[in-house]
Amino acid sequence: MEFSRRSRLRLEDEFNEDAALEGLICHNVALYLLPPMVDLAIEDFETLALERLKVLRILEQATAKNVKIGSDEGRESILNEMNHAELKAYARLCSGNRNTDLDMEARRRDYVSHFILRFAYCRSEELRRWFVTREMELFRLKFSGLSSQDVADFIEDFDMDYTPLTADERAEVKEGLYDSTGYQTVSQIDTMDFYKVPFTDVLDLVRGQRCYLKEGYAYVSAGDFVSVIGNKHQELLEEGLQAHLRLLPELENDERFASLLKGLHTSYTGKDYTIAKNGEVPIESLDQLSKKSFPLCMRMCHDTLRSTHHHRHGGRMQYGLFLKGIGVTLEDSLRFWREEFTRGTVALDKFEKDYAYNIRHNYGKEGSRVNYTPYSCMKIIMSSVGPTDTHGCPFKIWDPSVLQTKLGSYGLGAAHAEEIAGFVSKGHYQVACSKYFEVSHGLPLEEGINHPNQYFELSQIKMGARAAPAKPKPTPSRRPVNHNGTASQQDETMLDTQDTEALNEDDDDELWQLMENKESGAEPKPVKQQQNGHVPEKVELEGIKPLNGAVAAALHWEDDEDFDVSQMETE
Structure with missing residues (x-):
């Protein structure tokens, strides 16, 4: 199969960045045949990557729930979730083909972000497989929204x-x-x-x-018609990832990009729960809240603490930061942990000496004074859990029979417990958690669960204990990113960067090192202070280069000369 770009990509000898990108984004359904030649500030690089990652994760969860992406009902469900997540640019791209200013801005974000994620997902076979699967789902979703005329235009x-x-x-x-x-x-x-x-x-x-x-x-x-070109499109994606893999070492010479790209797949892309925004939660209510509003991972931590009066460091971090995020004050947190630990084998003076400091550290009152972020689902799922540890994701670490028994003891019927175990057996732990929420509350979820504090907040809203948050209003700090690194005036494609967490979820490295030294008896090692883990502002990224000489030459083809996409091999 051959595609040509004809006069759309015919440029003068003096390269024109705007014209090149405009020529590549002629349709809402893109084939990503050529890499864009653009300059991006590093914060825009990160923003675009996170935005697209949100979209791909929505598709992953929809597929895990057996949502038929090409059906009208499936499309409506996915587009509703995109709009709910403030991903209106991508929802627009999946709703037919138009040529308004909003569509052009959405296409720019779509095209550039695709090539950014290629660098993040080319490094292993598992990541490449995940990326290609998700991108093909997005491709089919876009195509399913096209009319007959849109297909003819394509x-x-x-x-x-x-x-x-x-x-x-x-x-x-x-x-x-x-x-x-x-x-x-x-x-x-x-x-x-x-x-x-x-x-x-x-x-x-x-x-x-x-x-x-x-x-x-x-x-x-x-x-x-999507089936006609679907296989070829998938081949192009796979070949493109291999080409990016060969370019990766050069890009990762810059430590900023190396850190950003390596942490992207496991990064959290939702609301920031570092500081509770809905008032205080008294520790006297935790027993009751744990039964209805805690996700299973935090209910496990709470029950373990109540029964054994102890947690190892991983459990204290996972549960302690969650409590901070839901609104437990520092004073109440110290009192809560002190009462529990001193009921066990820890003397009061030992608690004050060995544990109180770490709790204050979590709240940003000690050490480098970083206000630590509660753990996301992905961080919990990916954490290492030893046989004596009391943290982690129970959907991942519990034996299926133990899980079903525990769910039954929490009041779930056998059919629901079996359904949840079915998601777990396929590795869909967050989908299992979402189903657990729906069964526990008797209400459907409009969004997938990506964070324990999100689970708690949604539970409180469903139960009427909290009001649903108002949608954020556009502000200058939330302007969409244009392809040339400047801000666009199109409000509809805005991304709330204030509600996203930094890609590098290593804020707690200092505390981990302190505790590992304490538990092993080793002398503390100096720890490099961090400034909240964010990448430096306004660091310019050089233009994303073409994959090879043949691709670069393609930008100068004459009007009627075709190129065969199967020839896009790296030199």
């Missing part, structure tokens, strides 16, 4: 050698189209465009009996 924009059947050609195969397109009404079929392609290009449609076959050709509706 074919024209990428100069594909496909044309809709003429009236005479349709008449010859009309009965076959009716018989093979039973999921559509006759009136719908009569108004749809169909394309004649080799049947080997759409084997998935052949298997699903979603096309008419005649003499080695398949007759494919505009709605199913």
